[in-house]
Amino acid sequence: MTKPLVVSIPHSLGRDEAMRRLKTGLTRAASSVPMLSVDEERWEDNRMIFRVRALGQGAAGHVDVADDHVQVEVVLPWLLQRFAEAAQAAIRSRGQLLLTKK
Template identity: 75%
Template sequence: MSAPLVVSIPHQLGREEATRRLKGGLTRAAASVPVLKVDEERWEENRMFFRVRALGQAASGQIDVTDDQVRLEVTLPWLLQRFAEVAQTAIRNRGQLLLGKKS
């Protein structure tokens, strides 16, 4: 089994506001990526467990929200590992958009 893909995104929103912004965010993000399908998005307090599929491959992971950071960890099957760097950049960019300060 491969090492998980980990993306940490700092924020200044506090845990509650960051969690509020992220709820449903995976499903919304998948809508803009035709090859990505969300099988599960389940929240337990400030932790989300998820399962997604892309290119016929399944991946699962979790997102932990703290007062100053969101940490995503996902284990990718070998086929999707080839796209890990691209995925990491896309996740970080989307996360920064969701968690950026809004006036």
């Protein structure tokens, strides 16, 4: 089994506001990336469990929302591991956009 890709994103919104933003953010973020689709997105308390598909490959993970940070863990299939660094940067960038105070 491969190690999960882990991204921690700090925020100052508090857990409730961060969760509110994230609940609309995954599907919207996926729609802006043509090769990415969301197969599953469900919430259990402050954890979002998801499955996405890119380049015909599935990936699964979860997002834990805390008062001051969000931690994303995703297990990439072998083919997508080649893009792990780019995926990590994209997750961090899009996450920061969602969690920046407006």
